[in-house]
Amino acid sequence: MQIYKIKQDGFKEIKKQMLTKAIPTLLIACTVGFLIPCFNINDKEGYINVLPIVIPFGLLSIVIGLYRGINTQKALFQSYSLTITNNLITRERINTPSISIYFSEVKEIVKNKNGSFIIRGKDNNDIIEIPAQIDEYSQLEMTLQKIQPIVLKSQIPFFEKYQSLMGFVNLGLMFCVVTVTNKIIVGLSGSLFVTLMVWSLIKIRKSKNVDNKTKKAVLLSIVVIVSIITVVIFKLSGIAEMQKH
Numbered sequence: 001m002q003i004y005k006i007k008q009d010g011f012k013e014i015k016k017q018m019l020t021k022a023i024p025t026l027l028i029a030c031t032v033g034f035l036i037p038c039f040n041i042n043d044k045e046g047y048i049n050v051l052p053i054v055i056p057f058g059l060l061s062i063v064i065g066l067y068r069g070i071n072t073q074k075a076l077f078q079s080y081s082l083t084i085t086n087n088l089i090t091r092e093r094i095n096t097p098s099i100s101i102y103f104s105e106v107k108e109i110v111k112n113k114n115g116s117f118i119i120r121g122k123d124n125n126d127i128i129e130i131p132a133q134i135d136e137y138s139q140l141e142m143t144l145q146k147i148q149p150i151v152l153k154s155q156i157p158f159f160e161k162y163q164s165l166m167g168f169v170n171l172g173l174m175f176c177v178v179t180v181t182n183k184i185i186v187g188l189s190g191s192l193f194v195t196l197m198v199w200s201l202i203k204i205r206k207s208k209n210v211d212n213k214t215k216k217a218v219l220l221s222i223v224v225i226v227s228i229i230t231v232v233i234f235k236l237s238g239i240a241e242m243q244k245h
Contacts (some may be wrong), residue, residue, distance in 0.1 A: 003082065004134050005081055005135050008160035010133030010134075011133070015153070025168070046066045081129070087104070089101050101119075106121060106147060109151065116130060116131050117130035117140075156159060166196065170193060173196075174228060177190045190228055191232075194225055
């Protein structure tokens with residue numbers, strides 16, 4: 001039996017990558033959140049006057065959110081454990097469902113461009129992700145090679161490659177639903193937004209590589225989905241226009 005852990009200070013290698021992606025996304029999300037009321041309230045001047053108070057609280061929330069998020073990811077990353085026996089591969093991590101795949105059920109072992117590995121089982125949800133920061137990397141690679149020839153992939157699947165852009169797309173769609181008055185644009189934007197959000201929610205809830213805390217947190221997106229559906233219904237039915245008159 002072989003047990004592989006994350007190498008010492010391995011988290012430092014990915015912390016910078018996480019911050020590089022997270023900070024711009026959060027700042028854009030806050031900016032959109034600040035701008036949306038400007039298109040929907042009558043007293044725009046009054047709203048602008050409170051921005052000097054609202055913006056610092058928004059930035060403080062970003063800092064606190066980043067701090068907690070980084071600590072959570074660090075704990076998850078450092079608790080990572082990969083065990084390989086005579087016929088079984090098992091991945092364990094705190095607050096995350098364990099994944100076990102028998103050698104006979106391994107469909108594919110992929111080595112990504114960044115050095116990480118992906119082991120795919122027969123079930124679509126049986127996917128073991130192995131970070132490049134794993135200890136005894138060369139030994140692990142040789143062991144995996146014996147289980148099944150490793151496939152080298154420089155091309156990242158479409159949805160994985162552009163997954164980080166999904167948040168920006170959803171923000172743009174939400175912005176259109178809330179601020180645009182054209183019913184066709186509102187209808188199309190709302191439908192696409194709800195479809196993407198529901199698809200993401202289902203995918204995250206089913207994934208065995210997402211921790212339980214995150215799975216519970218994404219349930220809050222149901223509130224956003226219901227809110228957008230309500231706005232779309234109001235705008236398409238003309239109720240919003242009737243209230244203005």
